[in-house]
Amino acid sequence: MINGSAHRLNKRALVAAIGVIAWFLLITGRLVELQLFRHHELKNEAADQNRYLREIWPPRGTITDCQGTILARSLPFPSVFLTRESQEKKEAVLSKLAELETFLPLSPRDKQRIKNRLENGDRFIWIKRKISWELAEKVKKAQIPGIFLQTESKRFYPFGPHLAHVLGGVDIDDQGLSGLEYKYNDLLQGKKGRVLVRRDALKRKYDLEVLEPTLPGKDLILTIDSRIQYIAEKELEEAVLAHQASWGTVVVSRPATGEVLAMASYPDYDPNEFPPADPLAQVNRAIQENFEPGSAFKIVTAAAALEFHPASLSKVYDCSSGYIALGGLSVRDHKRFSLLSFPEVFIHSSNVGTIQVALEIGQENLFSMIKKFRFGEKTGIDLPAEEAGILRPTRYWTIHTLPHIAIGYEISVTALQLLQAMNVIANRGWLVPPRVVQATVGPDGLETIPSAPPVRLLPKETAETLINLIFSKVVEEGTGTEAALSGYPAAGKTGTAQKFDPLQRAYSSFRHRAIFVGFVPSDKPAVSIVVVIDEPKAGKYYGGDVAAPVFREIARRVLLYSGETPREEPKKWVLARTNPGLKNQERP
Amino acid sequence: MVKKKIPKVELLFIAISLCFGLACLTFYIWYQTEIIRLGLEIRRAEETINKLETEIKSLEAVKASLLSLERVEKIARQALNLTEPQPAQLIYEEFIPELKR
Numbered sequence: 233m234i235n236g237s238a239h240r241l242n243k244r245a246l247v248a249a250i251g252v253i254a255w256f257l258l259i260t261g262r263l264v265e266l267q268l269f270r271h272h273e274l275k276n277e278a279a280d281q282n283r284y285l286r287e288i289w290p291p292r293g294t295i296t297d298c299q300g301t302i303l304a305r306s307l308p309f310p311s312v313f314l315t316r317e318s319q320e321k322k323e324a325v326l327s328k329l330a331e332l333e334t335f336l337p338l339s340p341r342d343k344q345r346i347k348n349r350l351e352n353g354d355r356f357i358w359i360k361r362k363i364s365w366e367l368a369e370k371v372k373k374a375q376i377p378g379i380f381l382q383t384e385s386k387r388f389y390p391f392g393p394h395l396a397h398v399l400g401g402v403d404i405d406d407q408g409l410s411g412l413e414y415k416y417n418d419l420l421q422g423k424k425g426r427v428l429v430r431r432d433a434l435k436r437k438y439d440l441e442v443l444e445p446t447l448p449g450k451d452l453i454l455t456i457d458s459r460i461q462y463i464a465e466k467e468l469e470e471a472v473l474a475h476q477a478s479w480g481t482v483v484v485s486r487p488a489t490g491e492v493l494a495m496a497s498y499p500d501y502d503p504n505e506f507p508p509a510d511p512l513a514q515v516n517r518a519i520q521e522n523f524e525p526g527s528a529f530k531i532v533t534a535a536a537a538l539e540f541h542p543a544s545l546s547k548v549y550d551c552s553s554g555y556i557a558l559g560g561l562s563v564r565d566h567k568r569f570s571l572l573s574f575p576e577v578f579i580h581s582s583n584v585g586t587i588q589v590a591l592e593i594g595q596e597n598l599f600s601m602i603k604k605f606r607f608g609e610k611t612g613i614d615l616p617a618e619e620a621g622i623l624r625p626t627r628y629w630t631i632h633t634l635p636h637i638a639i640g641y642e643i644s645v646t647a648l649q650l651l652q653a654m655n656v657i658a659n660r661g662w663l664v665p666p667r668v669v670q671a672t673v674g675p676d677g678l679e680t681i682p683s684a685p686p687v688r689l690l691p692k693e694t695a696e697t698l699i700n701l702i703f704s705k706v707v708e709e710g711t712g713t714e715a716a717l718s719g720y721p722a723a724g725k726t727g728t729a730q731k732f733d734p735l736q737r738a739y740s741s742f743r744h745r746a747i748f749v750g751f752v753p754s755d756k757p758a759v760s761i762v763v764v765i766d767e768p769k770a771g772k773y774y775g776g777d778v779a780a781p782v783f784r785e786i787a788r789r790v791l792l793y794s795g796e797t798p799r800e801e802p803k804k805w806v807l808a809r810t811n812p813g814l815k816n817q818e819r820p
Numbered sequence: 821m822v823k824k825k826i827p828k829v830e831l832l833f834i835a836i837s838l839c840f841g842l843a844c845l846t847f848y849i850w851y852q853t854e855i856i857r858l859g860l861e862i863r864r865a866e867e868t869i870n871k872l873e874t875e876i877k878s879l880e881a882v883k884a885s886l887l888s889l890e891r892v893e894k895i896a897r898q899a900l901n902l903t904e905p906q907p908a909q910l911i912y913e914e915f916i917p918e919l920k921r
Contacts, residue, residue, distance in 0.1 A: 438859030
């Protein structure tokens with residue numbers, strides 16, 4: 233009996249021992265699995281509960297004008313997104329969206345995008361990015377499950393369309409797409425960094441470990457003066473609207489340094505709503521529009537004549553017929569002249585006289601002068617998508633090319649190239665390439681961007697002869713009298729180009745382009761300005777009638793703003809009105 | 821059964837060790853908690869700084885838009901009834917004989 237019970241006891245003990253050993257082995261096995269085989273995975277999983285990696289983009293650099301006025305800056309804006317639970321049905325998410333839509337308007341395009349993303353099974357979907365803070369407050373108050381807010385950075389242009397073509401614009405992710413935003417994108421956006429964020433049990437961040445430091449975006453300081461830009465934009469807009477023109481452009485520069493003080497194009501757009509609805513509004517006409525310059529190009533012909541055929545200066549040209557026949561084509565003057573001296577040919581912009589001069593110069597000499605003035609190549613301004621213009625090599629020239637190019641046809645230029653050529657004259661033969669950015673500001677402080685070294689293109693005497701005998705006279709008594717300013721001697725050249733009609737395969741008699749390029753004061757140039765008005769339709773179309781007055785008004789206001797004293801004393805002294813309604817008081 | 825008597829010195833040593841251990845543990849916990857607390861405070865301060873800096877930047881941008889020349893001109897012309905001086909209304913110091921001296 234005792235033996236039997238002892239045997240049973242032993243058996244039970246054995247079973248229990250086996251059970252304990254099995255349990256122990258199981259535990260040990262599990263421990264080995266967790267501690268050895270899944271150690272890395274589980275360690276990361278545990279760590280992820282209280283820390284996470286985050287990419288940090290530094291704020292995009294600010295763009296300011298030469299006076300420090302903010303032209304573009306990135307500011308925080310809220311974005312709405314939804315996160316979908318793995319088992320959540322599409323209909324449930326759509327009902328949340330419907331609730332959200334009662335106060336957050338969504339475009340049909342937005343709704344379609346969200347639906348597509350839901351059908352793809354995406355669990356993170358942007359609903360609307362960079363909304364106003366007022367709307368964000370409503371979203372926050374609504375507390376819809378799965379709908380959250382995140383702060384992002386958005387580019388803000390405080391002056392709207394002001395300087396839009398130079399500044400350009402950015403996409404929804406703040407990446408530059410055009411203008412300076414595109415050209416200097418890498419510099420402005422800086423370099424992203426990575427940080428390890430540690431959180432406590434309540435998910436509150438208590439430590440940030442920088443794994444990769446961010447490189448802040450640099451600020452850009454432009455050569456543009458927003459006040460001069462404003463003057464240029466206003467005068468241009470008025471002129472384009474008054475003359476019912478297709479478009480217009482104005483560039484104002486300081487000839488001695490090549491600094492662009494203003495660059496305006498009309499029509500314009502608001503970079504805060506980038507890209508604009510009308511893609512043509514985005515075109516920077518000053519550098520992205522090639523056109524035949526017409527008589528404004530005679531500055532090159534005149535310079536070539538003085539350089540390669542100085543005898544022209546003392547010659548007289550017969551322009552009495554009013555036209556000149558060239559191998560089956562005839563070129564006419566805008567009015568009939570008689571005998572014209574060399575300066576008079578250009579002062580009165582006689583095509584007949586200019587062609588006679590060009591025939592004396594010869595095609596190789598004229599071509600070499602055109603190349604010397606750097607037509608047919610980009611000016612190198614620090615803006616993207618600049619056009620180089622069109623200049624065909626002499627081997628492709630026909631019998632008509634030399635006379636045509638001499639009067640500004642069969643060649644395409646940009647407004648900035650024309651201004652650069654006139655700046656060479658204003659600088660007494662020195663070429664200083666144009667630029668719009670003068671410095672950058674980063675963590676290391678101010679870094680000035682040096683301008684390209686000036687290059688002598690013409691002898692000083694040639695440039696002075698051109699100014700004193702021709703371009704000053706153009707404004708005093710020639711085709712550009714409308715550009716004359718009281719108290720300041722100005723110099724310039726008008727241009728009226730007939731536009732080529734591709735349908736008729738001929739130059740149109742009804743479609744023109746009005747141009748004026750000049751500088752003021754002519755003895756010591758403070759500013760140079762080019763004005764191009766395309767297709768004026770309100771009656772007047774000559775450069776001297778349409779573009780020259782714009783030059784005059786911009787020059788007058790800019791000189792006043794710059795504190796430039798007139799060369800001569802005004803005859804009438806009148807006190808400026810200090811109070812509205814008070815009558816002008818004459819000074820004794 | 822004889823109960824072994826633990827010497828008083830040993831008891832004292834155990835008590836001191838226990839107290840020391842407890843003190844160490846308390847210090848360790850306090851130290852960890854303090855690190856987290858200070859970390860949280862630093863984060864809060866940093867967030868406040870960032871928020872204020874962003875606000876300054878936003879206000880600067882708003883100031884710039886309020887000083888927009890278009891807006892200023894509109895106010896000057898419409899609200900204040902100002903007009904641009906005509907060329908003959910301008911006085912240049914350079915041409916005033918009294919100032920020249």
